[in-house]
Amino acid sequence: MRLSEQDHYYSAGVQRITLLRALLILTMVFAAGFGVLNLYRGLLILGAVELGVAFLSGILMLILQGSRYPQYWGLFYLILFFAMLITALVTAGNSRTVFVWILIIPIIAHFLHGRQLGLLLSLAFLASAWAVYYLNFLDLTLLGFTDMANVVASSVVLTGLIHVYEYSREKAEDRLGKLAATDSLTGLPNRKRLREVLDRTLSEAERTGAGFCLLGMDLDHFKNVNDQYGHDAGDQALRQVSDLLRTRLRRTDTAARWGGEEFFVLLPGTSSKGALQIAEAVRADLAETPIRVGGERLKVTVSIGISEYPADGREVRELLVCADRRLYEAKSRGRDLVVNEGGPGIGKGVTGPA
Numbered sequence: 135m136r137l138s139e140q141d142h143y144y145s146a147g148v149q150r151i152t153l154l155r156a157l158l159i160l161t162m163v164f165a166a167g168f169g170v171l172n173l174y175r176g177l178l179i180l181g182a183v184e185l186g187v188a189f190l191s192g193i194l195m196l197i198l199q200g201s202r203y204p205q206y207w208g209l210f211y212l213i214l215f216f217a218m219l220i221t222a223l224v225t226a227g228n229s230r231t232v233f234v235w236i237l238i239i240p241i242i243a244h245f246l247h248g249r250q251l252g253l254l255l256s257l258a259f260l261a262s263a264w265a266v267y268y269l270n271f272l273d274l275t276l277l278g279f280t281d282m283a284n285v286v287a288s289s290v291v292l293t294g295l296i297h298v299y300e301y302s303r304e305k306a307e308d309r310l311g312k313l314a315a316t317d318s319l320t321g322l323p324n325r326k327r328l329r330e331v332l333d334r335t336l337s338e339a340e341r342t343g344a345g346f347c348l349l350g351m352d353l354d355h356f357k358n359v360n361d362q363y364g365h366d367a368g369d370q371a372l373r374q375v376s377d378l379l380r381t382r383l384r385r386t387d388t389a390a391r392w393g394g395e396e397f398f399v400l401l402p403g404t405s406s407k408g409a410l411q412i413a414e415a416v417r418a419d420l421a422e423t424p425i426r427v428g429g430e431r432l433k434v435t436v437s438i439g440i441s442e443y444p445a446d447g448r449e450v451r452e453l454l455v456c457a458d459r460r461l462y463e464a465k466s467r468g469r470d471l472v473v474n475e476g477g478p479g480i481g482k483g484v485t486g487p488a
């Protein structure tokens with residue numbers, strides 16, 4: 135799963151909001167300080183702009199609390215900060231060293247907006263700042279050109295470094311996200327990930343009216359495998375069952391390890407009849423394919439319970455409980471079975487070895 139730019143904003147959201155808050159506090163303090171100083175120096179427009187930015191930063195702090203669109207406020211802050219720096223740069227009689235503040239822009243842009251938008255914003259702001267610097271300060275001497283080259287080169291190097299840093303940070307975040315959603319033994323999605331996929335599938339089903347099914351699966355007498363052949367053999371069997379699920383199912387299906395020797399499979403857009411066929415195929419496949427552990431060939435079977443949205447429930451919990459209940463019905467009816475309808479008429483939804 136590749137995270138989108140929007141996902142990145144929200145996955146790093148708390149960190150970014152904290153950073154934005156810190157920036158707003160620093161801006162309030164320094165802009166107010168420079169504002170007073172510049173009013174005192176007689177630079178009335180610049181002083182007023184700085185005091186205005188300090189004031190707006192305070193307002194932004196309040197707006198940010200509970201805002202659903204922190205990324206837009208981050209962008210607004212960046213524009214405000216940049217406008218203040220450009221005003222300082224074009225103010226006659228001000229020092230050209232104001233440009234050092236412009237160098238903070240790529241850092242803030244990348245931290246607040248991620249790699250792609252951060253780079254775009256950085257280049258747009260820097261290009262405008264270079265133009266302002268060129269028009270205001272360039273004198274046609276070798277020293278003047280060296281100054282200009284320093285301004286451009288330092289901002290390009292800084293932008294490049296922060297961009298590479300943000301790229302590797304996003305990669306690491308992706309990797310961590312995948313690890314946190316994956317069962318380490320089998321490589322299948324874990325319980326946490328399945329719940330997320332189920333929530334999303336349920337929301338889509340409510341919107342589109344498409345049904346889906348859930349298979350609850352538990353390996354039979356798995357304790358015996360561990361007891362007779364050892365825990366490593368048990369692990370190997372779990373991996374092979376996972377491989378079988380991966381090869382058997384469609385790309386749009388999600389097979390997840392729920393824990394221990396229990397798995398759940400989500401079959402989107404599948405009717406109860408279709409789910410019964412898939413479950414029966416998985417059951418038969420496993421029963422007919424001995425699992426190789428060392429030199430041994432073990433026969434492992436599975437019991438499966440099926441629940442269907444919306445017939446068996448409209449909530450994730452109801453569907454999980456229903457599939458689990460039917461799975462234990464399959465266990466109590468002798469194992470190596472699929473059950474898709476419980477209650478008094480159990481017989482009609484049960485499939486198993488011929």
Ligand SMILES: Nc1nc2c(ncn2[C@@H]2O[C@H](COP(=O)(O)OP(=O)(O)OP(=O)(O)O)[C@@H](O)[C@H]2O)c(=O)[nH]1
Pocket residue numbers: 319352353354355356357358360364365366367368369372393394395465469
């Ligand atoms: N090797 C291995 N064994 C596991 C793992 N997780 C759970 N188990 C074992 O799975 C077994 C589950 O045993 P039980 O819950 O008694 O169920 P069972 O023997 O499969 O019997 P039924 O479910 O009634 O058919 C226990 O021996 C657990 O130690 C794992 O990650 N690796």
